[in-house]
Amino acid sequence: MPVIDALTGIVGEGGVLDAAEVAKRSAGALRWDSLQAQALVRPRTTEEVSRVLRWCHDHGVAVVTQGGLTGLVHGADAAPAEVILSMERMRAIEDIDPVQRTAVVQAGVVLQTLQEAVEEHGLSFPLDLGARGSATIGGNAATNAGGNRVIRYGMTRDMILGLEAVLADGxxxxxMNHLIKNNTGYDLKQVFIGSEGTLGVITRLVLRLREKPAAQDVAIVAVADFECLPxxxxxxxxxxxxxxxxxxxxxxAFYRLVTSAPAKGKPPVSQDHPYYVLVESLGANARLDSERFVAALESALEARLISDAAVAQSENDRRAFWALRDDVAQVVAGGIPVVFDISLPISTMEQYVAALRGDLQSAIGDHKLWIFGHLGDGNLHVIVQVPLKDYLALRPKIEALVYGPLGKLGGSxxxxxxxxxxxKPYLSVxxxxxxxxxxxxxxxxxDPAGILNPGKIF
Amino acid sequence: MPVIDALTGIVGEGGVLDAAEVAKRSAGALRWDSLQAQALVRPRTTEEVSRVLRWCHDHGVAVVTQGGLTGLVHGADAAPAEVILSMERMRAIEDIDPVQRTAVVQAGVVLQTLQEAVEEHGLSFPLDLGARGSATIGGNAATNAGGNRVIRYGMTRDMILGLEAVLADGxxxxxMNHLIKNNTGYDLKQVFIGSEGTLGVITRLVLRLREKPAAQDVAIVAVADFECLPxxxxxxxxxxxxxxxxxxxxxxAFYRLVTSAPAKGKPPVSQDHPYYVLVESLGANARLDSERFVAALESALEARLISDAAVAQSENDRRAFWALRDDVAQVVAGGIPVVFDISLPISTMEQYVAALRGDLQSAIGDHKLWIFGHLGDGNLHVIVQVPLKDYLALRPKIEALVYGPLGKLGGSxxxxxxxxxxxKPYLSVxxxxxxxxxxxxxxxxxDPAGILNPGKIF
Incomplete structure (x- = not known):
């Protein structure tokens, strides 16, 4: 195999897996299939990435970059004739600077590893999402990952100060900018962030760190009408x-799912309300921030914006409240979930959900519908669960019902x-x-030759 | 003049100025020269911008887009053979949506006009800078303007959700995305923001608005050592x-300049300290936020991070404190200022400034040096004032001294x-x-034909 030999020549013995070895690896989170590729190469340095890409470019071999394989849209799938470029050996945290409040990392660093490393310096890398234990910073950057605290800290894009990327030709x-402000020509990092590995391979990053919050207040509140939510x-x-x-x-329905057996969660407020909100404040002064947080909830109660509220009284409570929101795994029991990640203007959400509920009832037979999400960002996760036997036939119908109306509403x-x-089939929506x-x-x-992650996005 | 006729045919009578009329206009803020161009065209709509660009593209005429002419780096200068595309007739605020918290504007809207319009809805557009009364939103976007509150709200880039741009060929x-989260392919707006009019003409924007802060606390504090600042x-x-x-x-030196006659400002704390900081908090609850603000200053005093502090007690105080920081106009008295806008890692700043002070003393004769800036963002404004007679000879020397060391320090x-x-000559630093x-x-x-703002940036 000339590919194996050539790549081994670049990254050394043990750095390359052949097709048979690749096929022994899982295709990733929530996947039951295996990886496929003619080879999987594991460089340790940017220079090795460059040489791998140059070789593939010269030989017309397509390259798919992989991080933690936690993506949910088949954005890192490889075909049998392609080469997988895995960042699993590029896991160095090169520097944490507590004065400039920056971290320099190789792209393969796992999100949670970085979170924990910076916390030792009293700092925080505020990107956070369920896949934190496997997702890599490079993958977060390539997909512009969002997560739980976008309302305050923004998306991954907003946390990156600089990066190093290798173009298709090597x-x-x-x-590697370390500065918050640097208006010297085009801001090139923006081109690579969120481009899903199609424009370059991100190899190293400079990340912006924040002060670690000294206070955290969390509540679960019940809301009677959708119009009270905004x-x-x-x-x-x-x-x-x-x-x-x-x-x-x-x-x-989602709240009931995650607060009823077999889920382990208990309901902090009763299960009879139409909507629930997990509200969190990350602050600096435990006494003053808690006072402000509770006062804000009390005035919301007086204004009838909320019908009930449970405020976490301990670290255990805070974890338990978040665990409800994060217990998405419950949707796999009893059927196959079709998972959506849409956003739309808040003013259109109620009408959209009501119409979707009706459409699903009339067009799809036996199903369950769960909705939750980052309403502060306009982002809803819609999950439609159907019986295994109907899954393949129903999935396209469900996709059409969920995605169809978004165009007119200015949604995504x-x-x-x-x-x-x-x-990809719905991008034009x-x-x-x-x-x-x-x-x-x-x-x-x-990437004029089109070797980087071909066929993805468009 | 075929250009005048063609452009008039697109934008109508009165929409085009010829070279003589153009020459009657000032080249902009802090400029003593006049505009020059073969024509200045004032479209009212995106469609007209498109037709103007198509005509110029077909006829090989270069186009320079102009907003409020408040830029400080000759980024919108036009040559006699070029056409100026002025956004002065595209000043519509098309929509302010208080639920989605977005504004839709044409690019020629003046920053302050927008600030005031959204405040009527209890909202805030948090970009703020000295040129607010003339600078346009389109110009802010094209240059990725920063300003006074980047530490909290980011640069202009961070406040734009969507935009419409016209490419060189029309x-x-x-x-025009209205969503905070929208990961559907490349984030095209990032390419146009900060590209200084070289990649496209921004015609309309969707802006993210914030809640208007209900509390503002401001203090001027004195600091004894640079190392206390970070x-x-x-x-x-x-x-x-x-x-x-x-x-x-x-x-x-800057603090003394703006708190001594002929400046109108008075010193809130004595003039004998080496450094002063204007600290501001924008909050939600006047009582609790002020309590927190004062407590933070008191603990800073106890920790000897600050030597003295004056806390604004009224709206007049707050305005007066900010007026000191903003009274940059004092630097034009008694000589010609060379104004710099650099950034560098905080850990290198003291050493950089000390070296610069020494270099200026040995290489430049009679001069004054003032330094101030957004230290929270690593951004310093360095102003070197020299006698009028020496200005032309000294300016390149001063630029070399200020810019020279930045490359090694990771500065900008x-x-x-x-x-x-x-x-442009220093971009490679x-x-x-x-x-x-x-x-x-x-x-x-x-822009393969290179007609958009040619010669700028690189």
Whole structure:
């Protein structure tokens, strides 16, 4: 196998897996299939990534970069004739600077590893999501991951100061800026962030760190009407100002699912309300922040924006409240879930959900519908569960019902998961021809031979 | 004049100025020269912008887009053979949505006009800078303007959800996203933001609005040693958490300048300290936030991070404290100022300033040096004033002394002002060849004929 030999020549013995070895590996989180590729190469340095890409470019071999394999849209799937470039040996945390409040990492560093390393310095890397134990920083960057605290800290894009990327032809573009402000020409990192591995391979990053919050207040509140939700969001934002860090809404069915057996969670407030919100404040002064947090909830109660509230009284409570929101695994019991990650203007959400509920009832037989999400960001996760036997037939119908109305409403078929292969057929719901044409111009400019993650996005 | 006729045919009578009329207009803020161009065209709609660009593209005429002419780096200068595309008739605020908390504007809207319009809805557009009364939102976007509250709200880039741009050939790229999260393919707006009019003409924008803060606390504090400054920043950030909104440092000479006659300002604390910081918190609850703010200053005093502090007790005080920081106009008395906008890692700042002070003393004769800036963002404004008679001879020497050391320190020759023509010779101080090559690839991809703002940046 000339590919194996050539790649081994670059990364050394033991650095390359052949097709048979690749096939022994899982395709990733929530997947029952195996990886496939003619080879999987594991470089240790940017220089090795560069040489691998140059070789593949010269030989017309397509390359799919893989991080922690926690993506949900088949964005890192490889075909049998392609080469997988795995970042699993590029896991160095090169530097943590507590004065400049930056971290320099190789792209293969696992999110949770970094979170824990910076906490030792009294700092925080505020990106957080369920896959934190496997997802890599490079993958977070390539997909512009969102997560639980976007309302306060933004998406991954907002946490990256600089990066180094290797272009398809092996050219290393080092743009390792450490500064918050640097208006010297085009901000190249923006081109690579969120491009799902199609424009370059991100090898190293400079990340912005924040002070570690000294206080955390969490409550689960019940809400009687949808129209109270945006009012409550505005109320909490006004009253907590910069410390509001999560506003996670759960529709009743989802709340009941995660607070009833076989789920381990218990309901902090009764299960009879139509909506529930997990509200969080991350602050600096435990006494003053808690006083402010409780006062904000009390005035929300007086204004009838909420019907009931349970405020976490301990670290255990805080963990238990978050565990409810995060217990998405319950949706796999009793059927196959079709998972969506959409966003739409808050003013259109109630009408959208009501119409979807009706459409599913009339067009799909036996099913369950759960909705929850980051309402503060306009982002809903919609999960439709159907019986295993109907899954393949129903999935396209369900996708059409969920995605179809989003275009007119100014919504998005992917708030934070990306496009990959899975959402490619629906990209045109929220992107017009002129946008797609510019995307293609950028792709052609940076990867004219089209060897990087071919077929993904568009 | 075929240009005048053709452009008049697109935008109508009165929409085009000829070369003589153009020459009657000032070249902009702090400029003593006049505009020059073969024509200045004032479209009212995106469609007209598109037709103007298509005509210019077909006829090989270069186009320079102009907003409020408040830029400081000659980024919107036009040559006699070029056409100026002025956004002065595109000043519509099309929509303010208080639920989604977005504004839709044409690019020619003046920053202050927008600030005031959204405040009527209890909201805030948090970009703020001295030129607010003339600068346009389109210009802010094209240059990724920074300003006074980057530490909390980010740069202009962070406040834009979507935009519409016209490419050099007249193609309209509408990417008017209203959503905080939308990971559907490349985030095209990032390419246009901060590109200084070289990749497309931004015609309309969707802006993210914030809740209007209900409380504002401001103090001027004195600091004895440079090494206390990053510690104080960290202390205030930890203790104010998300509400810290400004951390503006003034070196002694600048503080004396703006608190002594002929300046109108009075010193809130004595003039004998080496450093002063304007600290601001924007919060939600006047009582609790003030309590927290004062407690943070008291503990800073106890920890000897600050030597003295004056806390604003009234709206008049708050305005007066900010007026000191903003009274940059004092630097024009008694000589010609050379104004710099650099950023560098905080840990290198003291050494950099000491070396610069020495270099200026040995290489430049009679001069004054003032330093102040957004230390929380690593951004310093350095002003070197020299006698009028020496200005032309000394300016290149001063630039070399200020910019020269930045490369090794990981600094930037432009934190927020951009590159334009003025800093083009120094771009390579902080951008390497591979970065410049990618910038050129992007330019070629979007403006292959090179008609948009030619010669700017690189």
């Amino acid at each position: 050219t290393v573009v080092s743009s 009012k409550l969001l505005k109320h909490m934002d006004q009253n907590l100002s910069g410390s509001l860090s999560a506003f996670e809404v759960m529709w009743q 078929v992917s708030a934070e998961h990306g496009i990959g292969l899975e959402k 929220c992107r017009n021809d002129s946008e797609l044409a510019v995307m293609r111009r950028l792709k052609t400019a940076l | 193609t309209v790229v509408s990417s 510690k104080l920043l960290k202390h205030m950030d930890q203790n104010l958490s998300g509400s810290l909104s400004a951390f503006e440092v003034m070196w002694q 020759v432009s934190a927020e002002h951009g590159i334009g023509l003025e800093k 902080c951008r390497n060849d591979s970065e410049l090559a990618v910038m050129r690839r992007l330019k070629t991809a979007l």
